[in-house]
Amino acid sequence: MDATIDIWKVTKTTLFYLLVTAIVVIAIFPFYYAILTSFKSGTDLFRINYWPTSFSLANYQQVFTQGAFPRNLLNSVFVASVTVILALFLAVTASFALSRVRFRGRGILLMTILAVSMFPQIAVLAGLFEVIRFLGIYNTPWALIFSYTIFTLPFTVWVLTTFMRDLPVEIEEAAIVDGASPWVIITRVFMPLMWPALVTTGLLAFIAAWNEFLFALTFTVSNQTRTVPVAIALLSGGSQYEIPWGIIMAASVVVTVPLVVLVLIFQRKIVSGLTAGGVKG
Amino acid sequence: MANLQLKDIRKSFGAVEVIKGVSLEIESGEFMVFVGPSGCGKSTLLRLVAGLEDITSGELKFDGQVVNALTPSKRGIAMVFQSYALYPHMTVYENMAFGMTLEKGHSKEEIRQRVERAADMLQIREYLGRLPKQLSGGQRQRVAIGRAITRDPRVFLFDEPLSNLDAALRVATRIEIAKLHESMHNTTMIYVTHDQVEAMTLADRICVLRDGLVEQVGTPMELYERPDSMFVAGFIGSPKMNFISGKLAENFNAPTVGVRGEHLVVKPSDGVWSGSVIHSENLGSDSYIYVDIGTDEPVVVREDGGKKHQSGEQVQIAPMDAALVHRFDNAGKPIR
Amino acid sequence: MRQRAVAARWFLLPMMIALAVVAGWPLARSIYFSFTDVTLNDLYGAEWVGFANYLQIRTLESGRVIYRGVLADPAWWNAVWNTVRFAFWSVLWETILGMIVALVLNAEFRGRGIVRAAILIPWAIPTIVSARMWSWMLNDQFGILNDLGMRLGLLSAPVAWTASPDTAMLAVLVVDIWKTTPFMALLILAGLQMIPRDIYEAARIDGVHPIKQFWAITLPLVRPALMVAIIFRVLDALRIFDLIYVLTPNSAATKTMSVLAQENLFQFNNFAEGSAQSTLLFLLIALFTIVYIWLGRVNFDAGDR
Structure with missing residues (x-):
């Protein structure tokens, strides 16, 4: 009896934290991805990555020096x-x-x-x-x-x-x-x-x-x-x-x-x- | 120090008249207490004197000068509020000095002396550097009084200053205020309360208000001994005066008579009224016996502490002296 | 106390002058322009033309009737339809998702502070920036969302989300919902936090199921706050401009009333017609504002002096 209640409780907590994770990821992912992109340059830009792979300040340099x-x-x-x-x-x-x-x-x-x-x-x-x-x-x-x-x-x-x-x-x-x-x-x-x-x-x-x-x-x-x-x-x-x-x-x-x-x-x-x-x- | 004259003062909020024509003189240096049940207009009357509300009609004079149109500071009043109303962001010193810094022509040194003198009077000198939130309720109220003293007002106003304090502090601060009045005997003080004990203990004279009108003005003992109406008789004194009417009052040749509990005695026989004891309360120094003699509310008799009566006991009661019986007509006015 | 009333007047005067100059007068002039033949280059040579900018009916000699003016313009009605469609779907989803987020934030759990901080980020990002961020993510060739969709097997080929007329509105809605749901959630959360906790405890003791609790207790009690938030958002959605201007430029599928009016005013030299369009939008929003104030039952004189 106690065991089933525990399983139900664990599932509920897991689902809840999945929801919480989804909210946080959706909220911050676009900004994260913008930061990720801003550090890419040249052809790196057109390779889709989910994690940082390269690091270049070229874009920032250009933003502050040109235009x-x-x-x-x-x-x-x-x-x-x-x-x-x-x-x-x-x-x-x-x-x-x-x-x-x-x-x-x-x-x-x-x-x-x-x-x-x-x-x-x-x-x-x-x-x-x-x-x-x-x-x-x-x-x-x-x-x-x-x-x-x-x-x-x-x-x-x-x-x-x-x-x-x-x-x-x-x-x-x-x-x-x-x-x-x-x-x-x-x-x-x-x-x-x-x-x-x-x-x-x-x-x-x-x-x-x-x-x-x-x-x-x-x-x-x-x-x-x-x-x-x-x-x-x-x-x-x-x-x-x-x-x-x-x-x-x-x-x-x-x-x-x-x-x-x-x-x-x-x-x-x-x-x-x-x-x-x-x-x- | 100023004497105040109120001449047919009226105040309306919209269509509602709250003060319905109050005329009153307050002597210079007097401690006047406005007392009455809630909604009687006592606080409004105080705020009219202070200048926090506009007077609708009538004349308010300080020392013979009409002050209706003057701001509170021009009237030279200071006020102590129920909730202390200290400026939370200023230290005790700054709170007390604020009024003087706004007036032109006070040197820093003069302000410091005045603040310190007031602080010494109230023994709050050690708190001068603190913020109000670092003080207890009693200390805050002392600072509020100190702020008023620093301004050296002609008229000192108190708006129920003790009602936010607990019972023990209330008594201590009450004594403090009484001492303050003694040491500032030139300053006129007006004090608003709904608590008749405060009124009796502090006042030189009491003004009882009811429904926006003055019911009676007099010294505490005058009000206690010769109330001008059943309302005053019932309001002043604790426990409340007993009212006995109808057949039970016939002996005294009046529709209603009033006798205070402390003026009644329990007798084994030959009493004026008889009834059964409902309940008795023993306070140590006194005891109160509640006797049902056929009135709506039981009659209270004060006896010395320690006397015991069983509930249901049949007793007879009588006034100590016929002179202590107050007789009232049907309109509630005394028959003398 | 009389001096206070005098002082109050002086204190209000600068604000009232400022509002009259930046809001009252320009509004009156805009409405006036909509009844004239004004052009961008000649603001002062305008002549009164009555309702011609709104609707003009002319019968030709041949007997044909010609309708001209904004109200006879299909582009205008397309913009009205887009605006209403956008407002409806965005507010609907923002309400549902905002409610979910608010309920999550109203629960006590570890990491609640992080969630609240995280959802403030979309709100803090300027609309223009979020439009550009998303158009990069929605890019047909290099967009990460197409990549994600294909990896997960949801898409068989990349989609030109912002360029294709079929999906442009969807793209706009997604970005707007992403950006504005946090605001909605915070407003709803404020409403939720005003519900006394002991009501829930009483319901638990009575054995009310959590889902029933939501429908029977939470929703009715949070409704006033919710209604105000919804109207607030509707008013905001009806005037949408920047997101659409940047995310789906020149797309008829998403062009709203504000975008169309701005283009007519300052790009196509149709100043008078643009004024008529902005006046119509103003009327629409005025109607909703009245509803807002009525629904909000704003109590201006409570508990003050």
């Missing part, structure tokens, strides 16, 4: 950083007002912000193009910083509002009694309490800006002003058979590794930030 890729990388870092700083700056004060002060129309305003974050980017593309031409920032990083606000700002406002709502009221009242103005409350009482939330939202907004493609494709046209997603998307050879896969994979690994490292370091915070933005409301 505008280093410049693209700088553009991406600049655009994403400035976008995040701007969004956080605007969002911190706004979410204080939205979470802490009772005023008429607050519900509608929050609803509007949520709706904007659901906007299809294509719906504003034509109008944004006009504004960007009007401002004279077409084909500059500022065009992207400007347009990325459309998704980073609602997102940061939303997450920070849900977070600030949970800060105890009495701490704020103690600060009011101490003579703190709303600005002092935000900068000297709430901000220090919120920095984990700020880091999380900032990181998520950074990733979103780093990965953005449609605006970057539309509002920049020269190699010097493009960001990495566009650069990688447009890397190609003369024909289908000349696509420089090794270089593409090397560039992909370069832009992805920092993200993966950041995500793994902050994984707990990111998970809570994602769910705060998505489910909690």
Whole structure:
């Protein structure tokens, strides 16, 4: 009797771990294979291997020496950083007002912000193009910083509002009694309490800006002003058979590794930030 | 130090009126306690005085100056909150100094002296470098009081400061606050609680609130001895005053009479009321005997500790003195 | 307290101006463009043409009726069909697989941290990068997936996954499901973790079978979170652009509304028609957003001041 139960238990555990293994392998294999490919060069590239067989840095060398890729990388870092700083700056004060002060129309305003974050980017593309031409920032990083606000700002406002709502009221009242103005409350009482939330939202907004493609494709046209997603998307050879896969994979690994490292370091915070933005409301 | 005048203060949240016209004077240096059951508006009234809520109508004066439109800090108040409300990311020193650093014109040295003086008063000097999370509940509440002292307020407000502490700490901190009042006898203090023991032990005067209105204001003994209504009579004093009405009260020529348990005695015969003992509690110093004389709730009689009564025992009870019987009319007002 | 309301207004102002400039005004202009004959080179010389970009019915002298405009364009309806098809299948599979992954992560076992870290990787990889990684893996000649399929005997000959019209949508779906299931799993997991453990203990004591437990307890209790996550994903899937643009360029079998609109706006010099198409997509998504807010029963005023 006991033996049969044990067998059933062992089978169940085995099946469970098979499932777990399958999930892990499927999740990481494409990235693993991209890394594997990025270290191959010449004809090695077209030999299919499941394990590392050769090691060459030629692709990486080419990525960093030929073409505008280093410049693209700088553009991406600049655009994403400035976008995040701007969004956080605007969002911190706004979410204080939205979470802490009772005023008429607050519900509608929050609803509007949520709706904007659901906007299809294509719906504003034509109008944004006009504004960007009007401002004279077409084909500059500022065009992207400007347009990325459309998704980073609602997102940061939303997450920070849900977070600030949970800060105890009495701490704020103690600060009011101490003579703190709303600005002092935000900068000297709430901000220090919120920095984990700020880091999380900032990181998520950074990733979103780093990965953005449609605006970057539309509002920049020269190699010097493009960001990495566009650069990688447009890397190609003369024909289908000349696509420089090794270089593409090397560039992909370069832009992805920092993200993966950041995500793994902050994984707990990111998970809570994602769910705060998505489910909690 | 300031005297406060509240003139027909009202407060509504939307359509709901919470404070329905409160007029009250608080003397300079007085310790005033607002007491009442939950929902009576005592905390709201305190927050109106503090400036944390806007007054809907009426006038609030500090030393004759209308302060309705002033911010809490301009009013010169300090407040101790129920949950301590310390800034978690600041040390005890920074917590206490924060208010002063925001005011212009205090030198670092002056701030340090004020913080240290307050810390000495509360014996928390050794904790000045710690963060709130490294302190116990009682220590945190002392820091919160210290933060208020440092601000050197005209009016010192307490919003149920003891209710998050356990029973032993509650008594210790209560004594601490009483001592504080003695040493700061120039500072007006307002203290909100639902606990009548705190009210009786701390107050110079007590203001009993009920449904957004003042029920009675007076010294603790005035409220105890001459309650202005059945509500006050029942609220002040422990155990609760016994109310006896209908036929059982006819002897006293009133629809209802109230007698405190400590003013009743058990007699073998010739009592005013008779009944059977339901239960007796022995607390050591006192014992409480619950007697069913035909009222809805049993009558409580306080006797000295150690006296024993069996459940079911037939006893007679009577007031010690006719003067200790409070007579009330049908509206709950005293007949004097 | 009055000062707070004044301060609140100042605090909100920069954000509201920013949103008006980057979202409100461009949206209004895009919609306006869709009713004009605007071109990419002459944004300001546009004239009002009414609904002509959407639908124009003209009767020729011969009596033949000609329909023009987006709503009479088969390429548009093909894109609508592709978008809806893509949204339906991707969200369906992401929900099923996301639920499985979430249930696994909700169980306590050794190595749970590793699994959670592993599934964050597809989420962290930029869409463009994952599109290129997969198109390399799906390559007809040198792709590892064809090789794997043939070694395992699943395929008899290599397949041009991304180029062939029959399999292009499948390829897009696989990549999207791979990339987005983690997000779904994390949202569902958050919902699962809100279910009190003692409910399961009570069910175990009552002898409820684990499978019955899932249908009778887990699913109903996680449904609010699940519904919100699904609508969230549907909205995202309906606006898909980058993955398709890179993985299956110029394939009619996968071209979605966003891709078609972008091409018309900036590549084919059909600015006005592109605007009409993007406006139609906006209307579709607005409809779903309303559903989302309604289903989410978002409570804005709970427990705060």
